[in-house]
Amino acid sequence: MSNNNSTAAASSSIVRKLVFSAMAIALATVTSYIKLFEAPMGGSVTLLSMLFIVLIGYWYGPKAGLTAGIAYGILQFILNPYFVSLPQVLIDYPLAFGALGLSGFFSNRKYGLHIGYIVGVLGRYIFAILSGVVFFASYAPEGMHPFVYSAAYNGSYLGVEAVITLIVISLPPVSKALARIKNM
Numbered sequence: 001m002s003n004n005n006s007t008a009a010a011s012s013s014i015v016r017k018l019v020f021s022a023m024a025i026a027l028a029t030v031t032s033y034i035k036l037f038e039a040p041m042g043g044s045v046t047l048l049s050m051l052f053i054v055l056i057g058y059w060y061g062p063k064a065g066l067t068a069g070i071a072y073g074i075l076q077f078i079l080n081p082y083f084v085s086l087p088q089v090l091i092d093y094p095l096a097f098g099a100l101g102l103s104g105f106f107s108n109r110k111y112g113l114h115i116g117y118i119v120g121v122l123g124r125y126i127f128a129i130l131s132g133v134v135f136f137a138s139y140a141p142e143g144m145h146p147f148v149y150s151a152a153y154n155g156s157y158l159g160v161e162a163v164i165t166l167i168v169i170s171l172p173p174v175s176k177a178l179a180r181i182k183n184m
Contacts, residue, residue, distance in 0.1 A: 016184075021056050021068050028052035028072055029079070036164075041139060042082065043128070043157040050100055051165050054120045057104030058113050059182050065101030065120075073097030088135045091127050099123025113169060113178060121162045128154035 034047035053072050057065020073093035083089055102123045103116025132139075132150025140149035168174055 017060050017064060020059065020181075021064060024052040024056050025068060025072050025075065029075060032076065037157065037160070039153070039157050041136075041153070043154060045157050045161045045164070048161075048165050048168060050121060050124070050161065051117065051169065053097065053100040054103040054113070054117045055178070057101040057120065058107050058116050058178075060104065061107055062101060062104030065104035066098050067101065069098035069101035069120075070094040072100075084135050088131060091131045091134075096124045096127035096131070099127055113175075114166060117165065117169065118162070121158060125154060125158050128158065 028049045031047045031052065032049040035044040036047065037045040053069050056068040073096060076097060077089060077093040082092070100120040100123065103120040106112040106116035106119065109115060129147065129150045132154060133146045136150070137146035140146045169178065
């Protein structure tokens with residue numbers, strides 16, 4: 001009898017993770033269309049869209065976070081594709097958004113959500129810079145190194161969204177609510 005209970009509990013836990021992850025990916029997708037600012041050559045400041053993917057890693061660990069981030073990146077490509085080459089698609093979508101799942105490595109630390117969010121966004125930023133240097137260097141103004149241009153361009157919108165999100169998740173009611181959900 002106890003074996004059946006543990007199997008049912010494990011199954012329930014998997015279903016809960018799947019449902020919460022699906023809801024977070026859906027919320028990330030919806031909020032990705034609420035753009036506070038859109039950069040002229042791609043990229044935007046959205047209404048906390050990266051947070052929902054980071055939360056999956058924070059709640060369930062790196063494996064779930066990375067998987068959800070990769071799935072979200074593929075979904076972003078399906079919904080709003082920009083295709084130059086297969087390597088560019090891999091870097092800009094599943095790898096860049098998958099990096100948000102790095103938050104899972106900090107899920108059990110003090111200030112884990114904040115640290116995980118920063119690490120996840122930095123991971124995405126690194127892939128954005130790489131993509132800019134490798135695939136979009138021709139957009140750099142004459143005389144400006146493509147790395148500097150890519151770092152500044154991508155940092156402008158990713159940094160603003162990161163600061164806004166960090167402020168929001170630091171608000172006591174938001175912080176308490178997210179901690180409560182994690183403890184469920």
